[in-house]
Amino acid sequence: MPPRSTRKTKTSKQVPKKKITKKKAVVKKKKSLKGSPQQNKSTSISQFLDKISWRYVVVVLFLIVCGYIVYLDLTVRNQFDGKRWALPAKVFARPLELYSGLKLSENELLSELEMLGFRNVAEPKRPGSYFVDGSEIVLTTRPFQFWDEKTESSVINIKFENNSVSKIVNFSDDRNVDVMRLEPVIIGGIYPSLKEDRLLVKFGDVPDLLKSAIMLVEDREFYNHHGLYYKGIARALWANLRAGKTVQGGSTLTQQLVKNFFLTNKRSLWRKANEAIMALLVEWHYDKEEIFEAYINEIYLGQDKARAIHGFGLASRYYFDRDIGNLELHQIAMLVALVKGPSYYNPQRSVKRLVTRRNLVIDLLVTHGVISAAEAKAAKHKSLGIISSKPSSVSSHPAFLDLVKRQLKTFYREKDLSSEGLQIFTTLDPIIQSKIENILELKTAQLDKQQRLNGSLQAATIVTNTTNSEVLALIGDSRPFDSGFNRALDAIRPIGSLIKPAIYLAALDKGNEYNPLSLIEDKDIHIKGPNGDVWSPQNYGKRQHGMIPFYTALSHSYNLATVRLGLNIGFESIQETIQNMGVQRKIPAYPSMLLGSVNMSPYEVTQMYHSLASGGFDMPLYAIRAVAALDGTSLKRFPLKVKQTLNTDTVTIINSILNNVTRNGTARSIANQFPDNFIAAGKTGTTDELRDSWFAGFTGQHLAVTWLGTDDNKPTGLTGASGALKIWIDIMKQIRTQPIVFSSSADVEYIAIDPVTNKRIDASCSNAIFLAIQSDALPAEQYNCE
Amino acid sequence: MISILKVTSIILLTVGLSACGSYLKTTDDEAETKDGFSQQIQPDSSSSPAVLVLIKQARGNAINGEMDKAISDLERAIRIEPANATVWHYMAKLFLQQENYNQAAGYAAKSTSLARGYKKLIIDNWRIIAHARYRLGNIKGAKQAQDTINKLQQ
Numbered sequence: 010m011p012p013r014s015t016r017k018t019k020t021s022k023q024v025p026k027k028k029i030t031k032k033k034a035v036v037k038k039k040k041s042l043k044g045s046p047q048q049n050k051s052t053s054i055s056q057f058l059d060k061i062s063w064r065y066v067v068v069v070l071f072l073i074v075c076g077y078i079v080y081l082d083l084t085v086r087n088q089f090d091g092k093r094w095a096l097p098a099k100v101f102a103r104p105l106e107l108y109s110g111l112k113l114s115e116n117e118l119l120s121e122l123e124m125l126g127f128r129n130v131a132e133p134k135r136p137g138s139y140f141v142d143g144s145e146i147v148l149t150t151r152p153f154q155f156w157d158e159k160t161e162s163s164v165i166n167i168k169f170e171n172n173s174v175s176k177i178v179n180f181s182d183d184r185n186v187d188v189m190r191l192e193p194v195i196i197g198g199i200y201p202s203l204k205e206d207r208l209l210v211k212f213g214d215v216p217d218l219l220k221s222a223i224m225l226v227e228d229r230e231f232y233n234h235h236g237l238y239y240k241g242i243a244r245a246l247w248a249n250l251r252a253g254k255t256v257q258g259g260s261t262l263t264q265q266l267v268k269n270f271f272l273t274n275k276r277s278l279w280r281k282a283n284e285a286i287m288a289l290l291v292e293w294h295y296d297k298e299e300i301f302e303a304y305i306n307e308i309y310l311g312q313d314k315a316r317a318i319h320g321f322g323l324a325s326r327y328y329f330d331r332d333i334g335n336l337e338l339h340q341i342a343m344l345v346a347l348v349k350g351p352s353y354y355n356p357q358r359s360v361k362r363l364v365t366r367r368n369l370v371i372d373l374l375v376t377h378g379v380i381s382a383a384e385a386k387a388a389k390h391k392s393l394g395i396i397s398s399k400p401s402s403v404s405s406h407p408a409f410l411d412l413v414k415r416q417l418k419t420f421y422r423e424k425d426l427s428s429e430g431l432q433i434f435t436t437l438d439p440i441i442q443s444k445i446e447n448i449l450e451l452k453t454a455q456l457d458k459q460q461r462l463n464g465s466l467q468a469a470t471i472v473t474n475t476t477n478s479e480v481l482a483l484i485g486d487s488r489p490f491d492s493g494f495n496r497a498l499d500a501i502r503p504i505g506s507l508i509k510p511a512i513y514l515a516a517l518d519k520g521n522e523y524n525p526l527s528l529i530e531d532k533d534i535h536i537k538g539p540n541g542d543v544w545s546p547q548n549y550g551k552r553q554h555g556m557i558p559f560y561t562a563l564s565h566s567y568n569l570a571t572v573r574l575g576l577n578i579g580f581e582s583i584q585e586t587i588q589n590m591g592v593q594r595k596i597p598a599y600p601s602m603l604l605g606s607v608n609m610s611p612y613e614v615t616q617m618y619h620s621l622a623s624g625g626f627d628m629p630l631y632a633i634r635a636v637a638a639l640d641g642t643s644l645k646r647f648p649l650k651v652k653q654t655l656n657t658d659t660v661t662i663i664n665s666i667l668n669n670v671t672r673n674g675t676a677r678s679i680a681n682q683f684p685d686n687f688i689a690a691g692k693t694g695t696t697d698e699l700r701d702s703w704f705a706g707f708t709g710q711h712l713a714v715t716w717l718g719t720d721d722n723k724p725t726g727l728t729g730a731s732g733a734l735k736i737w738i739d740i741m742k743q744i745r746t747q748p749i750v751f752s753s754s755a756d757v758e759y760i761a762i763d764p765v766t767n768k769r770i771d772a773s774c775s776n777a778i779f780l781a782i783q784s785d786a787l788p789a790e791q792y793n794c795e
Numbered sequence: 796m797i798s799i800l801k802v803t804s805i806i807l808l809t810v811g812l813s814a815c816g817s818y819l820k821t822t823d824d825e826a827e828t829k830d831g832f833s834q835q836i837q838p839d840s841s842s843s844p845a846v847l848v849l850i851k852q853a854r855g856n857a858i859n860g861e862m863d864k865a866i867s868d869l870e871r872a873i874r875i876e877p878a879n880a881t882v883w884h885y886m887a888k889l890f891l892q893q894e895n896y897n898q899a900a901g902y903a904a905k906s907t908s909l910a911r912g913y914k915k916l917i918i919d920n921w922r923i924i925a926h927a928r929y930r931l932g933n934i935k936g937a938k939q940a941q942d943t944i945n946k947l948q949q
Contacts (some may be wrong), residue, residue, distance in 0.1 A: 108875060157867040186843035188875070476877030477870070624908050626901070635867070646863050651871065651901035657908045710877065750878070752911065770842035 032561040036482030043422050061373045078286060085290045088270055088511035091301070093320075094207060094306065096430030096487045096639065097200045100413055101193035103479075104155070104438040107177055108166065108188040112745040114172040117440055118146060124439055126330050128396065136162040137330050144169045147180075153192035156434055156634075156746065160190065172745075194439045197410045199417075199426045206317045209639075210322035211587070212332050218338065221379045223305070228262040229725055232297055236263045236288035239441040243731040263288040266304045310344065318351075330396050336361065338380065338764070339388040342370040356395055364393060406446075408469075408485035408495045412612075413631050415498070420636075420645060420732045430639035436479035436632050439470055444743040445482050447487040452736045453487040453717065460726045462719065469496035471615045472734065472744070475707055477649045478628035479617055483612075491493045494720070497611045502701050502718060503607035506693035506729070507614055508587075510621060512603060512665050513563045513573045517659040519578050523660055524786035525560040526767050531570035536600045544600055546572050549695070549728075558767055560666045560780060564674030566693065568604055575603035590620040591627045596610040596786055612706055621664055622707035625655035658757045658783070662691040664690045665751055665759065665781035671706065673764070673778060675730055679706075683737055688748035689741070693729030700724050712748040713740050757781050772792060836916055839881045846879060848874045854886065862893055880909035884916055887923045896927035903927070918947050 053591050103182060106120050107113075122139055127148065133140045133732060139148035145168050152162045164180035177186040198206060202365040224231045230238045245259030252630045260268070267287040268280075292302060303742045308325040318327050321344055329340050336344070348353050368389045377384045413435050425431070449468050457466035472482040485495035494500070516523045523529075531554040536544045548554075548568050554561075562570035575583060589598050596607055609617070614629070620627055628651055638643040643696035653681035667690035671679040675693045683689075691706020700726060702717040715733040718725060725732065751759045761768045767788060770777055774794035782788070824899035838850050866889055887902035903920040910917045919937045925940035 106845075106874065110843055110845070111875075148920060157864045187848040188871070190871075280796065474874070474877075477873060624905075626905055626908075634870075643863060646867065648866055648898070651899065651905050652902060653904040653908075654899065 021368055029488065031712075038296075040175045043583065063424065066674035076551045078290075081283065081287050082290050082294075082566055084271060085267075085287050086294060089291070089295060089303065091182040093211070095205065097108075097198040097206055097271070098417075098429065098431040098433050099424045100197045100199065100435060101436060102196050102408060102439045102442075102550065103481075104153075104190040104193040106188065106190055107174060109174055109176055109185075109403070111174040112172065113169075113174055115141070115144065115146065118167065118169075120443070121191065121194070121440060122146075123190065124443075126396065127302060128330070131140050131163070131293060135331075135335070139337075151192055153190075154637075155287070156432070156637040156641070157189065157645040160192075160643065165189070174535055176571065190765040193434065196406055196435070196437055196439065198316070199414060199431075199433075200316070205317045205319050206313075206323060207306055207318075207320040208322035208326055209306050212298045212304075214332075214334055215302075215305060216323070216334060216336060216341070217401070218374075218379070219305075219333070219336065219341045219345070222341055222370060222374060223262070223348070225373050225377055225379070226345050227265065227348060228260075231262050231301070234263075237261060237285055250539075259287065260284075260588070262304050263291055266300065266307055267291060269307050269309070270303075272318045287701045294721065295675075302592055308348055309351055310347050311469055315570055318667060330393050337388075337391075338371070338384060339351070339367065339391040340394065342374070343367045343393055347675070356393055362389065364753075367393070368561035376775065389461075404466050405490055406439075406483075407440055407490065408497055409442065409480070409483045411436075411495050412480065412483055412498060416631065416633050417636075431644070432637040432639070433633060434635045434637070434642070436481060436634060437483075438472075441744055442482040442484075445470060445472065445740050446484060448743065449484050449487065450489055452739055456727065456732055456735070457487075462723075463721045463723060465723065466717060466719070466725060467496060467500075467720055468717050468736070469611045469714070470502060470713060470740065471497050472620060472711055473615060473622075473630060475619065475710055475712050476623035478623070478630050479634075479649075480630055481711070482633045483632075493697045496716070497608060500716065500718070500720075501608045501610050503606050503696045504609050505612055505694035505703060506568075507564060507604040507618075507703060507705055508602070508607055509563055509571055510667060510692055511587045511590060511617070512571060512578075512583050513559065513666070514590075514621075514655070514659055514663045515582045516559075516574055516578050517662055518586065518656055519582055520523065522578075523559055523782070524783050525558065525666060525780050526762075526782065526786070526788055527559045529559055529570050529574050530679045531555060531557050531562060531567045532573070534569060534572055534576075536572075536576075536586075541614075546601075546604055563663075563666050564669040566670075568677050572600065572603045576600065586655075587617065588626065590618075591616045591629070591654070611714050613713065614716075618692075618705045618707065618712055618714060620655055621660055621667070622712040623666075624662040625657040627652045627654040658754060658781075659761075661751065661754070661757050662781045662783070664749065665779065667691055667706075667780055668749065668751070669780070676704065676706070676734055678730065678734065679738060680789060683741070686748055687741075688751070691734075691737070692750060693734060695728040695730075698724040699726050699728060702727040703729050704733035704737045706734075706737055706741075707740065707749070708748040709748040711741070711744055713737055713744075751779065751781060753781075756784050758784055758787060760787065762788065763794070766791060823933075836884055836919055837880055838880055842879060842881070843876060846876050846882065849875070850882065850885065853889075857892070862889060865889055878909050880906045880911070880913065880916055880924065884910060884920060887920065890926065894930070896930045899926040900924045900931075909916055914947060918944055921947070 012715060028048050044405050047454035058435050088535065094131050126137065127221050128138050131136045133147055133149045136149050136151040139146055142788060145166055147164065147166050149164045150160070153160050165180045165186065166180060167174060168176040177189065178184070187688045230241070238259065246687045264284050267284050271287060306320040306322065310318055310321070311318040311327065312325060322333050324344055325336050325340070328338050328344070329336065343363065346363060349366070354366055356363050373384045374380045375382055400672065408526045413433060417433065445731055446739050449470055451466045452701050459466060466487060486493065486498040534546065534554060538544060546568050554567060555568060557567070557570060562574070582604070584596045584598065590611055592609070594613060596602065614741055616630055619630065628649060631645050631647055635643055635647065668688060670676050671689050676691050679689060689706055691704060694703030694705070695701070700722055701717055703715070705714045715734045715736045717727055737779050753759050759779060761770050761772040761774065762768070762780055763774070763776060763779045768791035770790050770791050770793065776794060818927045838847055849868045849872040849917060853865040856865035856868060866886065869882055869889065870885050872879070876882065883902050887906060890898040897933035899924065903923040907917050909921045921940050921944045925937045925944065926942055928936040
């Protein structure tokens with residue numbers, strides 16, 4: 010009896026035997042590496058073989074086979090018990106906060122809804138649909154798990170008045186909604202090298218019809234076999250033999266799952282054997298429900314650009330924007346039809362082919378009595394019904410996503426980001442981002458053409474919320490959808506006159522020496538360097554202006570006055586001020602620094618100007634609000650960090666001068682292009698030979714920094730005002746923003762000045778300019794406007 | 796095939812192996828606190844209903860010890876009304892409760908910069924700053940803050 014059983018084992022394990030010979034070869038090689046002579050060794054092996062009986066060989070072989078099966082078993086269980094799938098992190102934009110009084114036009118909400126993949130239908134009953142009725146939008150929200158709360162689906166009516174939200178009513182209880190968040194738009198994912206994406210579903214969530222359809226089409230005996238369906242295999246084998254090639258597969262669901270999980274697509278006997286063993290092992294350890302659940306989550310069902318759509322959960326979202334539980338018969342049939350070959354039956358390749366197969370699935374359901382003939386007829390008459398605007402996970406904002414990844418890398422490992430299914434909630438405002446993407450692309454192309462730069466003009470821009478330092482939009486390329494060099498973060502360029510506000514701020518903070526009306530000298534200066542070179546800076550336009558008020562020197566960006574002022578107060582206090590403005594980079598202490606021969610990235614400039622825009626607070630810019638786990642539990646919050654590092658009063662004075670830059674200074678084109686109630690502050694920056702064109706400016710709500718230049722640092726012919734400022738103006742025209750509100754405090758008064766006499770005048774005078782001035786330095790009053 | 800499985804199972808029993816996965820570390824630490832942030836200073840009466848709702852929600856969360864959620868609520872309120880000095884003040888108090896003194900002082904200063912002469916609020920902010928500085932070991936700074944309070948109270 011024993012010999013018989015061993016013989017049986019031996020024959021049934023033909024394939025692993027091959028492996029064993031291989032292993033022996035490896036052992037041989039190893040030994041020879043150790044240096045024992047080949048000849049001796051083979052003699053010793055044959056002697057050894059002579060000694061032992063074949064029975065032992067069989068036992069050893071058997072043990073090796075068993076070991077191999079143990080190895081397969083471990084592989085199977087690892088995959089099943091551990092995390093089955095690497096889930097890419099999902100990156101979300103900010104959720105749109107809705108409340109009455111919100112400045113948001115109907116069109117802006119519609120574009121948000123479009124980005125969310127909401128559909129315009131006559132009866133918005135289903136989550137993810139809406140209906141426009143004059144100045145009202147009725148929509149049914151989708152449920153969403155935020156990091157701090159879960160919102161349920163509800164039917165909402167939003168009324169608009171004067172481009173603002175005037176009223177929000179919840180239809181379910183007919184009550185006013187004070188504040189609500191829409192689900193956020195997905196702006197991308199952080200994928201491992203294999204860009205698989207899926208939305209996990211539980212067995213219990215899968216509609217019975219879908220289960221029946223899958224089993225009918227793919228594996229009718231699913232509940233009756235132990236992983237392999239021998240009759241099916243025999244039938245397939247027979248069919249294939251007769252055809253002389255593979256025409257039929259006898260794979261069970263379990264085999265298909267195992268193949269997808271562990272094995273390649275290569276058709277080989279070795280793979281088939283492994284597949285069979287593993288299928289049996291899977292069935293041995295896990296019950297049918299677990300296996301089925303794994304199958305419906307694993308199966309590949311389509312391709313969205315670089316992203317592979319896996320599982321029925323994501324597929325129903327991707328093709329129909331529905332939860333798996335809400336699928337209709339024809340949709341279920343289509344998804345099941347796709348299993349056979351998502352690429353062959355890809356509806357983009359041939360709708361007809363897919364419809365034919367879908368109808369075949371429907372017929373099969375009728376034949377087996379799952380559905381009635383009438384239901385089938387109705388379903389077959391329906392079109393595929395694939396949604397056209399698919400919520401995509403492939404990012405269209407590469408530069409912003411790049412920033413998010415960099416900020417995440419401080420806290421998470423790359424592997425966790427691409428496998429743990431993290432939910433990353435960012436600060437991106439998709440409405441602003443997409444608007445400025447268009448502006449930047451269009452305007453840069455125009456300026457490039459105008460300056461005959463042959464497409465070499467590059468651009469970067471960043472928009473932040475001045476209140477809380479959230480990065481709302483970020484672009485690092487004149488072609489915003491290109492994901493190459495991220496100039497917003499990595500183009501380190503001289504900042505030119507953008508440095509000046511820091512010098513004037515340092516001067517104001519130095520005792521009581523200066524106020525906005527202090528006279529400073531704008532006159533030639535020659536500075537001898539340590540190596541004997543003489544540096545002779547000049548004004549733009551090469552004119553000198555003599556004694557001029559402090560504020561004029563800054564608002565007109567006079568170089569000579571600035572250099573003299575800077576030398577007077579000393580490099581150290583300027584360096585300290587710049588550091589307090591949130592710049593971490595070491596600022597050099599040489600005279601040309603005073604005119605901005607200091608290199609920074611647009612991102613650093615944004616951080617620096619943020620301290621002014623926020624009224625003297627250093628708030629590190631941030632792009633991530635929270636990170637949540639797959640189940641929605643909050644893992645990490647990124648609260649806004651606030652630290653007062655500058656004097657609020659002197660910052661107010663500087664900001665009032667920078668406001669004059671936009672009214673009567675180097676950026677006065679702002680005053681010409683905006684209504685009077687648009688109150689902003691900003692500074693132009695231009696570098697030697699017009700290589701870099703900068704503008705940094707802010708309102709009471711938004712800060713935008715724009716840079717233009719070429720990657721090879723060639724002159725562009727553009728100043729800050731003729732280049733970057735133009736883009737800034739276009740951006741601000743598109744953003745709904747709030748003006749800066751200047752007000753007096755205990756130590757600073759905001760007053761009207763006659764720009765000729767520099768005396769205080771009535772605010773109603775048409776020639777008045779406005780400045781914030783220290784209370785103890787107020788000028789004399791003048792009683793007529795002239 | 797079945798016999799193989801049986802043998803394998805015996806071997807498997809002798810080989811005790813378990814899979815180990817890598818887990819993400821969370822750094823959330825929640826301090827046990829009760830709401831105290833809106834006791835003295837009442838919400839600004841000119842606040843919008845949206846902001847009032849969020850303040851109320853924050854209060855509820857703070858009472859339940861859900862400090863992160865409370866902070867998240869107030870952050871939403873700040874986004875809606877950035878110049879609402881009271882909301883910044885509440886934030887400062889939440890951070891004080893969390894013993895995050897740098898943040899408490901920062902938010903209190905920000906609240907003051909927006910307070911527009913609302914003396915009670917300004918004094919309360921200086922109290923937070925004095926307390927935070929004291930806790931941070933900045934005794935001289937705490938004293939200065941206390942002097943400011945005294946001056947304001949005159």
